Amino acid sequence: MNRNLYFSKWIVSIFFLASMLYFFKTYLERNEGIKIENIITTIPHRDTLSPKIQPEEKPNNIPDEVYNTLEYILKYQKPPDGYVGGRKFYNREKKLPLKDFTGQILSYKEWDIHPKSSLKNRGAERIITDSNLNAYYTKDHYKTFIKIKI
Structure with a gap:
């Protein structure tokens, strides 16, 4: 039972992080006119x-x-x-x-x-x-x- 609870929390955490990334990307594109692809390419190695x-x-x-x-x-x-x-x-x-x-x-x-x-x-x-x-x-x-x- 304890193992299922741990697994559930892990799944919820991943879902939460994915949601936050999606909303952050959407916010930047709508409000700032910034595309995530452009952000990544402006920080070269x-x-x-x-x-x-x-x-x-x-x-x-x-x-x-x-x-x-x-x-x-x-x-x-x-x-x-x-x-x-x-x-x-x-x-x-x-x-x-x-x-x-x-x-x-x-x-x-x-x-x-x-x-x-x-x-x-x-x-x-x-x-x-x-x-x-x-x-x-x-x-x-x-x-x-x-x-x-x-």
């Missing part, structure tokens, strides 16, 4: 940090240098030789998300698009990456951002 960005995914208003630099950053977790990058970006203007979908506070890093040169300044263009490996492009030194599809 460290060995797969070198995505190839396909031409059809590149908006016309983001230069190719941005994608080339970003691919290097995601693969090696450092700026290319001769570039400045990896410093903390504070998001003081709060134009980028403060938290991810789970409520975790996001941290950001900034990266230059062009190599450092003694002949000219660093320019206004930057890539910003967050702790969930999302990336943003700013062409006007943090006034506006375009999310980069990875």
